[in-house]
Amino acid sequence: QLQLQESGPGLVQPLETLSLTCTVSGGSISRSSYYWGCIRQPPGKGLEWIASIYYSGKTYYSPSLKSRLSMSVDTSKNQFSLKLRSVTAADTAVYYCVRSPETGYPPLSTFDNWGQGTLVTVSS
Amino acid sequence: EVVLTQSPATLSASPGERATLSCRASLSIGSNLAWYQQKPGQAPRLLIYGASTRATGIPARFSGSGSGTDFTLTISSLQSEDFAVYYCQQYNNWPPWTFGQGTKVDVK
Numbered sequence: 001q002l003q004l005q006e007s008g009p010g011l012v013q014p015l016e017t018l019s020l021t022c023t024v025s026g027g028s029i030s031r032s033s034y035y036w037g038c039i040r041q042p043p044g045k046g047l048e049w050i051a052s053i054y055y056s057g058k059t060y061y062s063p064s065l066k067s068r069l070s071m072s073v074d075t076s077k078n079q080f081s082l083k084l085r086s087v088t089a090a091d092t093a094v095y096y097c098v099r100s101p102e103t104g105y106p107p108l109s110t111f112d113n114w115g116q117g118t119l120v121t122v123s124s
Numbered sequence: 125e126v127v128l129t130q131s132p133a134t135l136s137a138s139p140g141e142r143a144t145l146s147c148r149a150s151l152s153i154g155s156n157l158a159w160y161q162q163k164p165g166q167a168p169r170l171l172i173y174g175a176s177t178r179a180t181g182i183p184a185r186f187s188g189s190g191s192g193t194d195f196t197l198t199i200s201s202l203q204s205e206d207f208a209v210y211y212c213q214q215y216n217n218w219p220p221w222t223f224g225q226g227t228k229v230d231v232k
Binding site: 063096115116 | 125156158160166167168169170173179211213215216218219220221222223224225226
């Protein structure tokens with residue numbers, strides 16, 4: 001059974017970089033049928049899609065966050081990673097790693113597998 | 125960006141009752157809409173995609189309908205495990221893939 005596990009810093013200083021790593025088990029990240037991504041949820045609020053990446057490196061970013069984001073995939077470790085630069089308190093959220101079936105057009109549609117989430121707090 | 129507006133914000137209902145949740149899109153998205161359920165302290169779970177197709181393992185009491193800009197999630201007979209927050213999500217116009225703000229279904 002596929003599982004996604006987030007690894008995050010817990011606490012990040014304002015204006016620093018948030019680094020999140022997602023480890024995939026029970027399946028290969030190189031399988032050419034899925035995008036891998038991140039969704040966040042501020043405490044008590046709704047869901048926000050951040051970014052998704054294909055094993056080939058093709059990436060989609062949220063336009064509102066694009067200038068601060070980068071995403072990468074490491075097929076040898078079956079992991080993908082997200083970096084969000086210059087964080088503020090508004091970036092405090094539970095960050096989820098997610099899987100999306102590759103659907104051609106649109107490139108991805110739904111989020112059918114989720115990690116348990118990790119809370120990242122931005123505070124000095 | 126497609127804005128999804130869900131109503132009501134909170135739906136109070138009793139076990140066994142029928143629950144009807146609404147999601148309205150700011151522009152037409154065809155049938156490119158999904159629904160998710162989130163329980164406290166848990167990640168969301170995919171319920172419905174393509175506006176009306178149940179995901180694997182989802183009970184038949186959950187049904188979705190609609191197309192264009194107006195969509196509905198119906199729970200035919202609420203079970204205790206169905207009290208949760210429900211989100212709609214569109215995948216017609218992207219990026220970004222966007223979610224509604226959620227409807228909480230709680231016990232009356």
